[in-house]
Amino acid sequence: MNLSKRAIEVQESPIRKLYPYAVKARDKGVKIYSLNIGQPDIETPEIMLDVFRNLQEKIVAYGPSQGLDIYREALVHYFQHLNIFINENDIIGTTGGSEALVFAMTVTCNQGEEILVFEPFYTNYNGFATMADVRLRPITTYAETGFALPTREVIEKHITRKTRAILICNPGNPTGTVYTRAEMEMLAEVCKKHHLYLISDEVYREFVYEGEKVTSVLELKGCEELAILCDSVSKRYSACGARVGCIVSRNKELMAATLKFAQARLCAPTIDQMAIAACIGLPDSYIADVLAEYDKRRNLVYDALTKVEGLVCVKPRGAFYIIAKLPIENAEDFIIWLLENYRVNNETIIMAPAEGFYATPGLGRNELRIAYILNTEDLTKAMHIFTTGLEEYKKVKL
């Protein structure tokens, strides 16, 4: 029995593909620090967990396809607090940010059409693009220049007759970049001129460390028809397993079309939506405290990496990832080697090889992504394993 071509070609997640090696090591009693996946160790807010604990519902029933009213109303307030003014009808609740991205690709592009992305990009965009039968056309950015956005001229050179949208992740996973307002306005100008949608994945909106304010795609003037926000509560409230996100746009036709796809899959998880709606009651200090904790982690990881000879990395300004370019040939081999061979006090680490975050073949092979999502004590041990492991690996392999 043949499988479809796309089933054979779809990318295996570089974030999860080395997981079996971790399982093998764990089965031998080795402790693994997981720096491969953006699963924070921050506790989910009590106010959210209480919704589960105090559940009064007798029936876990379908919700509306566009999302529960209380969830969408909570989002309206959340965005209002950010000086972004939308109403409930501009929002469709989705099953995580993942579904929002698949919807955005599906409603904007015909099969085989193209979306521009800046590589390295969130690797799962590849899977979503395969689902939606959309080609991701990469524009390369570089660790050496802080993964800065290319000039307008470079971007425009990549636009073809098939280009339908530009997709950004801001703050950037895996790069840690935060685009300036000027950069966002440049992208908006390009999109307006070439009739492209601007799809903005802003799930790390709260995670900015240098006092910047993220410019949301929804704030751009004159972009009401082309701006599409994809969002998720997973990171903001450390609730990754609650599959709740949203797609937001003021383009009414686009939202009406998206709703039809949303109707086919009936609804996003209802209890999760109720739980997330409660988080609107959190004070600003909640995010401030979380951010302070991540900032410590960021500094710890960055300081450890800068001490490694020949390693290139840029201090991330946002999100909670860092791309490290290693002074070795193949980062994936190094990670597998760590999982199979290298222990410090019977502990080791798993990270994500970065090659899968690039669409251009061959790029990123000597890079890896570290998610700094563990407490500083664990992270200190993990980075010690990383740096001593790399020394050892170079001795063994070079």
Add this chain to the structure above:
Amino acid sequence: MNLSKRAIEVQESPIRKLYPYAVKARDKGVKIYSLNIGQPDIETPEIMLDVFRNLQEKIVAYGPSQGLDIYREALVHYFQHLNIFINENDIIGTTGGSEALVFAMTVTCNQGEEILVFEPFYTNYNGFATMADVRLRPITTYAETGFALPTREVIEKHITRKTRAILICNPGNPTGTVYTRAEMEMLAEVCKKHHLYLISDEVYREFVYEGEKVTSVLELKGCEELAILCDSVSKRYSACGARVGCIVSRNKELMAATLKFAQARLCAPTIDQMAIAACIGLPDSYIADVLAEYDKRRNLVYDALTKVEGLVCVKPRGAFYIIAKLPIENAEDFIIWLLENYRVNNETIIMAPAEGFYATPGLGRNELRIAYILNTEDLTKAMHIFTTGLEEYKKVKL
């Protein structure tokens, strides 16, 4: 800004499209009995709700992309109880049965390839097919013959070079059919001969009223490579808002490919999976009691319908829907008229027009689907509104 062709063409759910009329009536203080959607009024089992209420987790974390171990182990036991022997690796947990169906279409078909379906079929297959860029090629079945499966010859005549799978819903939504073992074996033979996958949506497995046992696609001999089960816990445990389903196959390559798509969207809702896993502890009497209740409802609705002059319907043997062919031209107009104009004691009903359950243009226009998912008291009132409303409508419109 142009939308994609598929965004314009994707079907609006006939189950949910008339909902705005219901909202309008409700806003005027009219009580609506909802017979349009398969949302049972049966309470979700306490054993499941207790998992939410007793939540110990401090972090609502990502689960494995293939589903939580406890959930997949519970499913292994569940199927074992049905004399179906699979192991955890044959299962991927999905976000409802919906995602399982999108996965099944995506891994079996290239873009533009075809899946045979027997119409009328579960209308949301249209949306999934648009998502997956697959053509549903309908083979018509008829109310007059109880929506019986066509002969092998008729089925084989519909197979083209582009056909990759046959998709069935057993027990059938919206038809209430339950395929015999002989019918299932005939389908298996056709699939084997023509190298087609057999995708079986069995979410209503427990809902059979005539003592039959549903023959699962997983029980068919020699079909290990081509059999794909799509399942959901929504109906079985009256937990539609818990978005938890699964795709099951013994075809290892197919499951490996499916896992890659599953990795892209990270995981299904984790707390919902935990809650569902607890339901494995329910005694057989749980389903027996639920079934007895539905059987009462089935008889009530069927008896009411058979009293309507000129109405054609067949007594459903499974699921909880009935297709009624009305002695009027347009069932959708009738439903809208009920919602806008017809009240009994300031109450009215909403049902789903059946045209959208057919892929052949023009078919089903005078049919509607009734979901018998309300208690007998409400259902009695609803069917009274239906029958008297139809009389009145005929007077006004014919």
